[in-house]
């Protein structure tokens with residue numbers, strides 16, 4: 001690559017850390033890069049995400065990329081809207097961080113140790129529904145702000161705990177603050193949590209190839225594709241908060257001669273919450289090469305299990 005690649009990034013500690021990993025990988029591959037900070041409406045507003053909409057963090061970056069202001073955009077994959085942008089190519093999904101959610105609680109407490117009536121901050125309807133469904137008597141308090149702001153509410157004694165993505169804490173070097181990593185059996189993460197999406201312009205084939213060959217991880221891409229396909233299919237059919245986790249698992253299969261051989265499969269779990277906090281769960285296993293199909297099938301099953309109830313208020 002004989003031009004300096006401009007990488008667009010938001011200015012938060014998390015965004016800078018994420019962009020930094022991409023920049024380093026490209027520099028190691030011999031591509032000179034430069035970071036360009038983009039401020040998004042999501043950074044300026046303190047309103048709940050549910051009000052300002054998905055895409056508040058990502059659309060300004062995507063515009064900067066499409067218009068040629070930058071050559072590469074790095075997003076938290078889970079913050080991207082499910083509708084593809086025809087101007088852009090999702091050139092790389094790098095190796096995913098641990099996708100689980102994490103509890104940051106006072107006095108080193110775990111969820112089970114928090115007394116009934118404890119306040120737990122989260123702005124995510126998905127986390128709120130799964131927390132309430134545990135039946136622990138926790139009081140879910142809506143909060144917003146960057147990772148530091150949210151953790152400070154626990155340090156200051158304003159809240160007993162907050163739930164955050166473990167990946168975000170890992171990226172800003174604050175794994176020490178975690179008092180419990182939440183088991184996906186209790187708390188399924190957001191579709192694509194812990195993964196990055198690295199985009200370029202659809203006609204910028206040199207950059208597309210560079211990103212793909214330097215950064216893309218097939219297993220991470222397959223897992224995230226299944227989760228996002230599930231989300232997209234559910235969005236079309238309901239307005240429920242959704243969690244999903246796909247994992248590449250080993251399976252034993254008999255070949256033609258009857259010998260067992262190890263094959264890789266994709267295992268997908270999903271959850272959707274009804275407006276009255278009933279959780280609908282389902283899981284399925286499929287081929288790693290048919291990730292999106294697996295996601296769509298699981299969405300159809302979730303809709304079957306509670307389609308009517310999944311339509312939120314006003315629908």
Ligand SMILES: NCc1[nH]cc(CCC(=O)O)c1CC(=O)O
Pocket residue numbers: 076077078079163164165166167168169192193194195
């Ligand atoms: N919605 C905000 C957001 N977007 C990405 C992350 C963390 C990194 C990730 O989940 O990949 C976070 C913070 C959080 O959910 O705690």
